[in-house]
Amino acid sequence: MEEFKKILKKLDTSLDNEELAAIFEYIDVDHSKTIEYDELVTYYCKVNGIPPSMELPPEYYQQKSKKNH
Numbered sequence: 001m002e003e004f005k006k007i008l009k010k011l012d013t014s015l016d017n018e019e020l021a022a023i024f025e026y027i028d029v030d031h032s033k034t035i036e037y038d039e040l041v042t043y044y045c046k047v048n049g050i051p052p053s054m055e056l057p058p059e060y061y062q063q064k065s066k067k068n069h
Contacts, residue, residue: 004035 005020015023027035027043037058045051 001033 001021001024004024005017008015008020008023024035025031027039029039029042030036
């Protein structure tokens with residue numbers, strides 16, 4: 001969670017520790033105390049209005065990244 005706090009504080013310095021913890025808990029739907037890739041993608045799609053049917057598997061991004069190197 002500490003890495004998560006650091007990243008979000010860089011994006012929005014107005015967030016306090018209570019707000020950061022609430023955001024983390026909202027994303028961590030299985031309450032594992034870690035944010036899994038699928039949880040992050042689901043959250044990202046939800047807040048950006050992307051339909052779940054448009055979610056692409058991690059392999060898509062890995063292949064695209066390899067092409068750019």
